[in-house]
Amino acid sequence: MRLIxxxxxxxxxxxxxxxCDIPCGIYDPHTAQLAAKTVLTMVQxxxxxxxEPGSPEELQARNNFVRMVKVKxxxxxxxxxxxxILWTDYFKSEHLEKFPDLHDLIWKAAKLCSENKRAVDEVxxxxxxxxxxxIAEIFTQTKVTSNK
Numbered sequence: 001m002r003l004i005x006x007x008x009x010x011x012x013x014x015x016x017x018x019x020c021d022i023p024c025g026i027y028d029p030h031t032a033q034l035a036a037k038t039v040l041t042m043v044q045x046x047x048x049x050x051x052e053p054g055s056p057e058e059l060q061a062r063n064n065f066v067r068m069v070k071v072k073x074x075x076x077x078x079x080x081x082x083x084x085i086l087w088t089d090y091f092k093s094e095h096l097e098k099f100p101d102l103h104d105l106i107w108k109a110a111k112l113c114s115e116n117k118r119a120v121d122e123v124x125x126x127x128x129x130x131x132x133x134x135i136a137e138i139f140t141q142t143k144v145t146s147n148k
Contacts, residue, residue: 027090029136032082035075036132039116040125042072047122073117079128080113083135090139099138109135 046068051061087106096102109131115124 027086027139029082029086029132029139032079032086032132033129033136035079035082036125036129038075039072039079040122040129042068042075043116043120043122043125046072046120069120072120076113076117076128079132080110083109083113083132086135086139091142095138095142098142102135102138105131105134105138 046065049061049065049068051057083106091102091106109128112124112128112131115121116128
């Protein structure tokens, strides 16, 4: 036990998070959709922040701004990760045959995630929600046809 504790101190560990590569069949676009909607909500809230410079509310407004930007960026990253998991682990070549624009749609959604991390742009956030919803729609259609 001492050796293990010594090694942990010598080589500190940190948790890692990933979807496993076991073909469990448990995939769902809901997390990506929720993350995309969170990005849009944060962008809308960021636009509404107002405080007079030097006012007592200014510090709280700056604090809220920083926190909302952080949440927006974190959820854009979550959305990208979830979309790419669907792309690399769930969708197959037969899905591409049925939905030939799927590759382009996912590529654009991933790019929109990056754009939403960099900017506060409500139009881009709405485009992200629409793209992820379209991916979810395709996902649902593939689930329906594979269950028949």
